[in-house]
Amino acid sequence: xxxxxxxxxxxxxxxxxxxxxxxxxxxxxxxxxxxxxxxxxxxxxxxxxxxxxxxxxxxxxxxxxxxxxxxxxxxxxxxxxxxxxxxxxxxxxxxxxxxxxxxxxxxxxxxxxxxxxxxxxxxxxxxxxxxxxxxxxxxxxxxxxxxxxxxxxxxxxxxxxxxxxxxxxxxxxxxxxxxxxxxxxxxxxxxxxxxxxxxxxxxxxxxxxxxxxxxxxxxxxxxxxxxxxxxxxxxxxxxxxxxxxxxxxxxxxxxxxxxxxxxxxxxxxxxxxxxxxxxxxxxxxxxxxxxxxxxxxxxxxxxxxxxxxxxxxxxxxxxxxxxxxxxxxxxxxxxxxxxxxxxxxxxxxxxxxxxxxxxxxxxxxxxxxxxxxxxxxxxxxxxxxxxxxxxxxxxxxxxxxxxxxxxxxxxxxxxxxxxxxxxxxxxxxxxxxxxxxxxxxxxxxxxxxxxxxxxxxxxxxxxxxxxxxxxxxxxxxxxxxxxxxxxxxxxxxxxxxxxxxxxxxxxxxxxxxxxxxxxxxxxxxxxxxxxxxxxxxxxxxxxxxxxxxxxxxxxxxxxxxx
Numbered sequence: 001x002x003x004x005x006x007x008x009x010x011x012x013x014x015x016x017x018x019x020x021x022x023x024x025x026x027x028x029x030x031x032x033x034x035x036x037x038x039x040x041x042x043x044x045x046x047x048x049x050x051x052x053x054x055x056x057x058x059x060x061x062x063x064x065x066x067x068x069x070x071x072x073x074x075x076x077x078x079x080x081x082x083x084x085x086x087x088x089x090x091x092x093x094x095x096x097x098x099x100x101x102x103x104x105x106x107x108x109x110x111x112x113x114x115x116x117x118x119x120x121x122x123x124x125x126x127x128x129x130x131x132x133x134x135x136x137x138x139x140x141x142x143x144x145x146x147x148x149x150x151x152x153x154x155x156x157x158x159x160x161x162x163x164x165x166x167x168x169x170x171x172x173x174x175x176x177x178x179x180x181x182x183x184x185x186x187x188x189x190x191x192x193x194x195x196x197x198x199x200x201x202x203x204x205x206x207x208x209x210x211x212x213x214x215x216x217x218x219x220x221x222x223x224x225x226x227x228x229x230x231x232x233x234x235x236x237x238x239x240x241x242x243x244x245x246x247x248x249x250x251x252x253x254x255x256x257x258x259x260x261x262x263x264x265x266x267x268x269x270x271x272x273x274x275x276x277x278x279x280x281x282x283x284x285x286x287x288x289x290x291x292x293x294x295x296x297x298x299x300x301x302x303x304x305x306x307x308x309x310x311x312x313x314x315x316x317x318x319x320x321x322x323x324x325x326x327x328x329x330x331x332x333x334x335x336x337x338x339x340x341x342x343x344x345x346x347x348x349x350x351x352x353x354x355x356x357x358x359x360x361x362x363x364x365x366x367x368x369x370x371x372x373x374x375x376x377x378x379x380x381x382x383x384x385x386x387x388x389x390x391x392x393x394x395x396x397x398x399x400x401x402x403x404x405x406x407x408x409x410x411x412x413x414x415x416x417x418x419x420x421x422x423x424x425x426x427x428x429x430x431x432x433x434x435x436x437x438x439x440x441x442x443x444x445x446x447x448x449x450x451x452x453x454x455x456x457x458x459x460x461x462x463x464x465x466x467x468x469x470x471x472x473x474x475x476x477x478x479x480x481x482x483x484x485x486x487x488x489x490x491x492x493x494x495x496x497x498x499x500x501x502x503x504x505x506x507x508x509x510x511x512x513x514x515x516x517x518x519x520x521x522x523x524x525x526x527x528x529x530x531x532x533x534x535x536x537x538x539x540x541x542x543x544x545x546x547x548x549x550x551x552x553x554x555x556x557x558x559x560x561x562x
Contacts, residue, residue, distance in 0.1 A: 079152070256317060
């Protein structure tokens, strides 16, 4: 047995070496194994610290414990600095007194809910959080890490969004909140390209843009998990893009070649009293257990959820992909009860919806598969919706001649403002069965009604124009590459998911972003990743745009037969 353990460790160390990493800390505890490795050349521009890669093997509790031992200082920063500062990123009020009230109210309710018994939270998540805490305590008896802060780190964003999207602030002690008091950091993009469009490959691109709170750019890392099942359910080894202390995954891929990510999607389909498991935690759960795309959808249906999100699921085995437009679990609410009454005369009615059903509403989910056919008859209502919005608001939003074409734009630049708030049917641009993409809005027409809730439309405000432009621009660039080159290769896919970078086709898009301490380099707010689901590799870019990308090759660490 000792020989087997020695052979396994030797293989892992060789795998780190092949990916450009060098193991710095190796810990065996209980029956688990934890390794922290540093990249040989990739460093953070600001700190000079090398990019890290973690390996964790064991039960949920053991993996958490090992992470606590390996990364207590980083976990402390994430649970204190990050969680506190990220709350501020959701506050848009310019009145200092109100800013402080909102911060205190959000922080209080997050702490209350995060400390409660969350219905539907898997026991393994609770165990892993407990393990992280216990590991941190062993590493540093004076650690600032606390169970409540770990729960807040992993559940806080969903707690906030469940209230913010729905306008239901009854859980707060302070309820005098207006849409202008909220700032939504809506910046994510993702695509899946496969089959003929990818020359026989399958590339999953993930651009998770989110405030770093001046912490995440220094703590972000890829984490290799080799989970040991404790409930008889088969688990899969996987790689997660996250940071120490985060149980969930910004994006992830398992050894079977399933990739998944999540984008914010403002809609009123939320329940602050029954938050459940959503976003990063749900991605983690699906990738840890999901054997193919349909299995992942089944897992999502069976999981209690209370917040609206867009999930992209990419299946590298069957060459399928989909965007799951999700809201709270349960039966379908009446769509026509959500839009402002003034718009009902120019919106499709029940008879029209029943005749143009495009997807099945199932426990708060509607799935836009790669072969989904958008019912274009909905687009005929847009002219009336634009006119009604202009009449009501006094705006002069215009519909361009190519606004609803395959490679068209509603806004020719991210600075334009032609969207009639959320009161329109967003066209599905991609017209191929081998291309799927998403940003931060629902596209399935039946789901659009839930984004037309008056509070939500005021909350999104002008951001809807940027959301629509990013979707249109990414679609245009992808289809242009295919039309000109015949297909997208790995390097093109990497370049396409990085399309908003300072060295991309829109160099001024992030010109206003925070810079390094010497003001010379632009910080990456979040993390950009490109996955090759056939070769099972992931390459990620975080820190600063001048920083080197880091790459992990999953089959080097785990047996693909798993």
